[in-house]
Amino acid sequence: MSDKEKKQGTNISRRNFLKGVGTGTVAATVVPSVLIGSEQAAEAQEGGAISSATIQLNINEKSYEVEVEARTTLLTVLRDGMDTSGNNVDLTGAKLICDRGECGGCTVMVDGQTVYACMMLAMDAQGKKITTIEGLANGDDLHPVQDAFIQHDALMCGFCTPGFVVSSAALLNENKTPSLDEIKDGLSGNTCRCGTYPFIFDAVKTASRKM
Amino acid sequence: MASWGEASESRLIGKRITRLSGKDKVTGKAKYTFDINRPGMLYGRILRSDVAHATVMGIDMSEAEALPGVKAVIPLIEIGNKLRYQGQEIAAVAAETDDIAKDAIRLIHVDLEELPHVVTEADAMADGAPQIRDDWASNQSEPNIREDGNLEAGFAEAAVEVEATYHTAVQTHVCLETHGHVAEWEDEQNLTVWASTQGVFGVRNDFAQHFELPANQVRVITEHMGGGFGSKFSPGVEGHAAAELSRISGKAVKLMLTRKAEHLVAGNRPSMTQHVRAGATRDGRLIAYDMKGHGTGGISSGAGFQAPYVYHVPNLRTEKVNVATNAGNQRAMRAPGHPQASFAMDSLMDELAEKLGMNPLEFRRINDANEVRQAQYTLGAQEIGWHRRNSVAGSGTGVKKRGMGLGSGLWGGGGGRGTEARVTINSDGTVEAVTGTQDIGTGVRTVIAIIVAEELGLAPTDIMVTVGDSQPGLPSGGSGGSQTTPSVAPVIKTAAAAAKQKLFERIAPLLDAPVGDLRVGTGTIYVVSDRTKTITWQQAAGQLGMESISEGGQWDEELRQNGAAGTQFAEVEVDTETGALKVIKIVAVQDCGLAINRLTTESQINGGVIMGLGQAILEERFMDPYTGRMLNANLEDYKVPGTFEIPEIKSIVFDTHRKVTGVGEPPCIPTPGAIANAVYNAIGVRIRELPITSDKILTALVEKKA
Ligand code: FES
Ligand code: FES
Numbered sequence: 016m017s018d019k020e021k022k023q024g025t026n027i028s029r030r031n032f033l034k035g036v037g038t039g040t041v042a043a044t045v046v047p048s049v050l051i052g053s054e055q056a057a058e059a060q061e062g063g064a065i066s067s068a069t070i071q072l073n074i075n076e077k078s079y080e081v082e083v084e085a086r087t088t089l090l091t092v093l094r095d096g097m098d099t100s101g102n103n104v105d106l107t108g109a110k111l112i113c114d115r116g117e118c119g120g121c122t123v124m125v126d127g128q129t130v131y132a133c134m135m136l137a138m139d140a141q142g143k144k145i146t147t148i149e150g151l152a153n154g155d156d157l158h159p160v161q162d163a164f165i166q167h168d169a170l171m172c173g174f175c176t177p178g179f180v181v182s183s184a185a186l187l188n189e190n191k192t193p194s195l196d197e198i199k200d201g202l203s204g205n206t207c208r209c210g211t212y213p214f215i216f217d218a219v220k221t222a223s224r225k226m
Numbered sequence: 227m228a229s230w231g232e233a234s235e236s237r238l239i240g241k242r243i244t245r246l247s248g249k250d251k252v253t254g255k256a257k258y259t260f261d262i263n264r265p266g267m268l269y270g271r272i273l274r275s276d277v278a279h280a281t282v283m284g285i286d287m288s289e290a291e292a293l294p295g296v297k298a299v300i301p302l303i304e305i306g307n308k309l310r311y312q313g314q315e316i317a318a319v320a321a322e323t324d325d326i327a328k329d330a331i332r333l334i335h336v337d338l339e340e341l342p343h344v345v346t347e348a349d350a351m352a353d354g355a356p357q358i359r360d361d362w363a364s365n366q367s368e369p370n371i372r373e374d375g376n377l378e379a380g381f382a383e384a385a386v387e388v389e390a391t392y393h394t395a396v397q398t399h400v401c402l403e404t405h406g407h408v409a410e411w412e413d414e415q416n417l418t419v420w421a422s423t424q425g426v427f428g429v430r431n432d433f434a435q436h437f438e439l440p441a442n443q444v445r446v447i448t449e450h451m452g453g454g455f456g457s458k459f460s461p462g463v464e465g466h467a468a469a470e471l472s473r474i475s476g477k478a479v480k481l482m483l484t485r486k487a488e489h490l491v492a493g494n495r496p497s498m499t500q501h502v503r504a505g506a507t508r509d510g511r512l513i514a515y516d517m518k519g520h521g522t523g524g525i526s527s528g529a530g531f532q533a534p535y536v537y538h539v540p541n542l543r544t545e546k547v548n549v550a551t552n553a554g555n556q557r558a559m560r561a562p563g564h565p566q567a568s569f570a571m572d573s574l575m576d577e578l579a580e581k582l583g584m585n586p587l588e589f590r591r592i593n594d595a596n597e598v599r600q601a602q603y604t605l606g607a608q609e610i611g612w613h614r615r616n617s618v619a620g621s622g623t624g625v626k627k628r629g630m631g632l633g634s635g636l637w638g639g640g641g642g643r644g645t646e647a648r649v650t651i652n653s654d655g656t657v658e659a660v661t662g663t664q665d666i667g668t669g670v671r672t673v674i675a676i677i678v679a680e681e682l683g684l685a686p687t688d689i690m691v692t693v694g695d696s697q698p699g700l701p702s703g704g705s706g707g708s709q710t711t712p713s714v715a716p717v718i719k720t721a722a723a724a725a726k727q728k729l730f731e732r733i734a735p736l737l738d739a740p741v742g743d744l745r746v747g748t749g750t751i752y753v754v755s756d757r758t759k760t761i762t763w764q765q766a767a768g769q770l771g772m773e774s775i776s777e778g779g780q781w782d783e784e785l786r787q788n789g790a791a792g793t794q795f796a797e798v799e800v801d802t803e804t805g806a807l808k809v810i811k812i813v814a815v816q817d818c819g820l821a822i823n824r825l826t827t828e829s830q831i832n833g834g835v836i837m838g839l840g841q842a843i844l845e846e847r848f849m850d851p852y853t854g855r856m857l858n859a860n861l862e863d864y865k866v867p868g869t870f871e872i873p874e875i876k877s878i879v880f881d882t883h884r885k886v887t888g889v890g891e892p893p894c895i896p897t898p899g900a901i902a903n904a905v906y907n908a909i910g911v912r913i914r915e916l917p918i919t920s921d922k923i924l925t926a927l928v929e930k931k932a
């Protein structure tokens with residue numbers, strides 16, 4: 016077992032886990048197509064039954080032990096997952112909207128980088144620091160982006176909002192004073208159907224002044 | 227007579243107030259139907275037709291039923307019945323996880339006998355096309371014909387004529403929260419449903435009827451919902467399926483549509499084609515209008531539009547038909563029929579104006595009887611800098627050419643009767659406002675708080691507002707037709723006024739003053755004739771002891787008004803080498819009546835403009851005539867506006883009176899027409915088909931050169 020895999024805290028390596036799971040018939044068809052090309056997908060496609068493994072995930076500075084299948088995405092764990100003591104993870108702020116890396120509704124930060132949680136396997140998130148919309152505020156102190164979104168009414172139905180807030184916070188971590196074009200560029204991976212964009216741009220500018 | 231008072235007297239109404247749900251929405255705490263997790267909840271999925279037209283010969287669900295984790299499987303169509311569009315429901319499953327439900331769907335085997343299909347209007351209207359509706363004589367409905375004046379005499383009077391064909395594509399709603407429900411039976415007689423809906427009470431009544439229950443034994447909850455735009459009024463097959471799966475399994479069932487199904491079956495804006503011949507007099511009066519048009523709402527009818535639109539033509543003949551195709555049903559989509567109508571009419575107006583050698587703005591002034599819009603023309607033209615517009619279309623120099631155009635719209639939004647509401651003042655000073663409307667993102671929760679707070683001298687955040695729940699038994703209508711705020715506001719205001727009156731009656735003796743002399747200050751109640759007599763809100767409420775004051779309200783005709791006129795001006799830039807179209811700026815002057823919350827009203831105008839922009843330059847449902855399938859049923863190939871498409875938007879809340887008018891829909895109406903006219907002004911070639919994409923621009927430019 017490599018150091019990295021030890022750090023990730025599972026008791027079997029991902030490679031061995033995937034190799035050692037029998038000869039059922041379903042796996043090849045149920046692995047999401049987004050995986051094609053990745054190491055796991057190649058192996059999963061060789062054929063193997065759906066099985067599960069228990070992994071640790073660090074979400075919002077809290078450790079969760081969850082049982083996942085090879086195909087389980089990080090987003091599924093956040094929204095629908097249950098830890099091994101039977102408590103719902105219930106972090107439903109990130110949304111599944113397009114299910115294919117197009118809309119940004121499921122955006123979370125993994126080691127400080129924005130990630131589409133619908134496109135990341137839960138297993139690949141082991142050993143990483145995951146921050147969701149629920150972990151962005153410091154207790155009752157909202158993140159400046161959150162305050163600015165409220166102030167500018169940068170939300171209507173609000174379904175896209177968690178994704179936009181996380182992306183905006185990540186953008187400002189990298190660029191403290193983005194221009195309008197840089198804001199558009201930084202948020203181009205997110206979609207809002209209600210059309211809140213103009214006020215989102217205003218909110219990011221306001222937040223940048225406060226950070 | 228009830229009134230909202232003068233603007234100068236308003237402390238909160240008409241100001242920019244942040245929405246009450248803001249904090250929950252930015253922290254991810256807001257719970258949408260999609261986010262509901264009930265103990266032991268199962269996940270539902272639907273097997274849908276992959277073909278556009280077929281007869282169901284058999285459904286074998288046994289393998290799916292045998293899959294571990296599957297708790298219920300139900301058929302959704304009878305053997306021998308026809309599937310008439312891709313995506314139509316065949317069967318549904320409920321399983322312990324969504325992934326298992328997905329697997330189970332694949333294990334249902336369906337035996338189909340395929341039938342010939344037609345998915346485009348051209349195919350449906352062609353001679354010898356297979357007929358796809360048994361209740362129509364062909365694939366076209368009976369024509370709807372309207373005649374006025376004397377068409378021939380009108381054309382005889384015309385100095386110029388234009389003949390053209392305008393077309394708009396089918397658009398889908400793309401609600402980011404797909405249609406869906408979480409259904410849970412408490413026992414055989416009591417059903418609770420979390421629904422992503424625009425109409426809590428309509429959905430409650432529908433479920434009650436479907437399961438033959440008394441209405442008060444169905445509870446429908448919609449605390450937050452992720453967009454509807456007209457497509458979410460009834461539970462649909464998926465809602466009934468969720469409740470049925472829950473009944474059979476004895477567990478709560480969540481069933482949300484997939485993104486693909488959302489495109490296929492959850493509604494769309496019908497297409498529109500108009501062949502128009504129209505004429506105007508030398509002095510610029512529209513005089514004759516002859517139009518033959520059609521549209522498809524898929525297998526359903528309802529592809530209507532107004533023609534002519536907004537401007538008056540004395541002599542006309544119009545003929546419209548619905549065309550049936552093997553595609554999902556149309557549903558109301560933000561100002562149904564209007565943006566299509568506006569695009570065609572405003573394009574036509576510009577074409578006629580050009581033939582007359584007249585400024586298109588001047589031509590509209592002559593033909594527009596609406597006084598509000600007349601004032602909006604002046605304001606909008608100033609804001610966009612109309613004088614900078616090319617006086618000769620396409621006369622700009624360089625590769626990138628700019629142009630300007632305008633479009634117009636009209637909507638109702640006057641609200642209606644049928645809302646019940648209650649405002650309660652408790653002895654601890656807390657205030658509750660309850661009604662059965664729903665906040666679909668327009669901010670009605672905050673509007674309610676503002677009205678109550680204004681009436682009682684409190685802050686909006688002091689008011690606990692409950693909407694989106696049928697349990698309190700205070701019905702309200704669906705959020706459609708831009709009716710929510712104008713329907714709810716009068717009832718909430720009168721309820722708050724009645725509660726205030728009751729409180730005044732209780733404390734008048736304490737202040738030793740006649741009830742009529744009491745007024746609310748800010749967090750206080752005082753005697754108008756003797757200002758030294760003041761008590762705080764808390765002290766006043768404290769007098770109530772164990773008894774809360776709880777008052778209902780009434781509909782009041784005088785507090786709302788129908789009719790929201792709008793005008794938009796667009797500036798665009800076209801790259802004549804690549805065909806790339808960039809919308810630079812939109813000025814939207816929108817009549818809003820009395821905007822209760824200026825901030826959220828501006829949000830709605832922005833949102834309408836952006837949806838109109840999507841229709842103008844991006845959105846189109848592509849159907850494959852050979853397979854009968856939608857080619858772009860995802861968010862990758864079906865483009866909705868993203869950050870890069872957003873122009874500078876100047877949303878002008880044009881308040882014309884002190885009565886409430888709904889404004890959710892009208893701001894999306896004038897946008898496509900304004901953009902199309904601006905494109906023409908930039909490059910001197912007219913694109914008469916939405917969306918205006920680069921390929922169409924390049925083709926038109928090449929044809930012009932040839
Ligand atoms: S749901 Fe993950 S990007 Fe759209
Ligand atoms: S606020 Fe509704 S989708 Fe963005």
